[in-house]
Amino acid sequence: MRVPDFEVFAAGHWWPLVPGVAGSFRDRIGSLLLFEHYNTRVVVLGALLLGLASGMVGCFTLLRRRALVGDALSHATLPGVGLAFLLGPLAGYDGGNRLVLLAGAAASGIAGAAAILFIRSLPRLKEDAALGIVLSVFFGAGVALLTVVQQTSAGRAAGLDRYIFGQAASMTADDARLIAGTAALAALLIACNFRSLTLLCFDEGYAAAQGYSIPLLDLLLMFLVVLITMIGLQAVGLILMIAMLVIPAAAARFWTNRLWVMLLISGLIGGLSGFLGAMLSAVFADLPSGAVIVLTCSLLFFLSLLLGRERGVLVRSLRRRALSAAIDREHLLRGIWELRESAVEFSGAVAERRAAGFEELLSLRSWSVSRLRAQIRRASAEGLVWLNSEGAIELTRRGVMEAERLVHHHRLWELYLITHADVAASRVDREADAIEHVLEPELIARLEQLLLQRQRSGEIPASPHEIAGFQSQAGSVASPEGRLP
Structure with a gap:
């Protein structure tokens, strides 16, 4: 049997084998897979570039804790769209021209950014108040202007409401070129200011000490947000634009702790969201493109x-x-x-050394029977303990070495807490338990130098408190004979 090639498969001739798939739907899927339609290529490319650029810029706004700045600035672009439509003809331009409308949106967004910085600089107002004021005032002004525009005959035909909810299907080649150019400009600005933006996000005080102007860097970051918002108005709309700035960056945060890797992953997630969302909105024509792109991005986030x-x-x-x-x-x-160790100290004879019983171990901590049994099984599988003929738990030679290392670290930290942190000896055991598991070798060496100047390095110090189960005196020193062979 001859297997059809990919073109035949994608064109829909192979789809009759799939039950329940209508012919028109098959044809639509096939044409999308091959990008046969010019408009499909334009929309998918534009959405992909938008997601890539918004993902990179969103990393800095997220790390700067300015995630909602994008929401305020996207809403701040709306009055610029209305003013550009109304005032464009007075300046000799077509008010419905997309470049004119986007220029008005950019100017309005920059004005919103300046307003946020100004309000935030006031002594008794914080950033959340500045964001709320700018968002509500600018968006209210934009709605009022669009209402005026809709009352004119030209305004009703202009379809300016697509800048609120997005309409990627109406994207043209010029729009895609504008998105590509703006994305390249944003990437260039990020590359040229990567160090300063990194310092701004992680240590504002150090950035200021190095001579960087914090207000100028904040303005640069807001300018990048305005650029991305401007080119994203048509694809996803100003209401959903905040999702493209926040969700890819938040998703990338789960994959890495390095900023440059986070930028790449965030851009990849944003671009993939735009690509898949545009494809799905083309397949299911009744679904709005902006919402599908954001939902796809949300799926990648989860x-x-x-x-x-x-x-x-x-x-x-x-x-x-x-x-x-x-x-x-x-x-x-x-x-x-x-x-x-306590058995030797209590009996005073090496011959009295004994294995640890199950009930004794159970009483040491708040372990359940099943949990303790599981621990013993795991330790036995690792060659650290073994069960003798009486059913008691014995340490192997390897287990003795590991146990001595652990006791050494634990008691060093106990001595440090008692000597330098004024922790009572009756409480120091539990306090040391919280930190002893992450002590580095360098810190152990420093503790030995600080606390055990009169002892040999590596020697186990005495327990500063009574060990549970025996009446040992606090401060008694374990004799060398008390160690297992």
């Missing part, structure tokens, strides 16, 4: 939320489980070692 390599829910859950298992293992080994 996938990143679940599967992100750095901050995804599943990855963090697995890391927490692994950390919890490691902490339980360390507590088990340390508990066995300290029970043996």
Whole structure:
């Protein structure tokens, strides 16, 4: 049997094998897959470039904690559209020309950015108040101007409402070129000011100390937002434009901790959202393109939320489980070692050393029976403990070495908390448990130098408190004979 090539498959001749797929729908899918229609290529390319540019700019607004600035500035562009339509003919331009309308939107957006910076500089007003004032005032003025425009015969035919909700299907080649040029300009500005914008987002005080002007950098960031908002009005509209600035950057945050990688991932997510959203809106003609693009972007966000390599829910859950298992293992080994140490001190004879019983270990911490059994099984599988003929838990040689290391770290931190943090000896055991699992070798060496100047390096210091289960005196030192062979 001859397998049809991709062109035949995409053109729809292979679709009759799929039950329930109508012929017109098959033809539409096939033409979209091959980008047969000129308008399809223009719209998909424009939406892809818009998503790419908005994703990159959105990273800085998100890290600068200015995510809602994009919402305020997108609404601030609306009065510029109305004014450009009304005043364009007075200056000799066609009021319905897209370049004239977008120029008016850009001018209005820049005015909104300046208004935000001015209101924020006032002594008793914070940024959230500035955003609320600018958004409501400018959007109200825009709605009033559009109402006036709609009352004229030319205004009713202009279709200015598409700048509110978006209409990517009406995008032309000139619009796509404008989006491409604006996206290139935004990328160039980001590349030239990458260091200064990075300092602005992460350490504003250090940026000011290095001689950077914080107001100018904020104005540059808002200018980038205005640029992206201006070219996104037709594709997704001013209401949904905030989603293209925030969602790709927020999704990229789950995948990496490096800014330049975050920029690439955010741009990729934004571009993929624009591409898939434009394709879906072309397949399902009754769905608005802006809403479909944003919903596609939201789907990618939730996938990143679940599967992100750095901050995804599943990855963090697995890391927490692994950390919890490691902490339980360390507590088990340390508990066995300290029970043996206390047995030697209590009896005063090496021959009295004994294995740790299950009930003794169970009483050390708030472990359940099943949890303790699982810990013992895991430690046994790792070659750290073994069960003797009486059913008690013994440390292997490898387990002894690991337990001594853990006890050494734990008691160093206990001594530090008692000596330098004034933590009571009766409480220091639990306080040390909270931090001992992440002590680095360099910190251990510094603690030894600070606290154990009279002891050999690596020697286990005495417990500063009584060990549970035995009447040992606080401060007693474990003898070398108390260690397991």
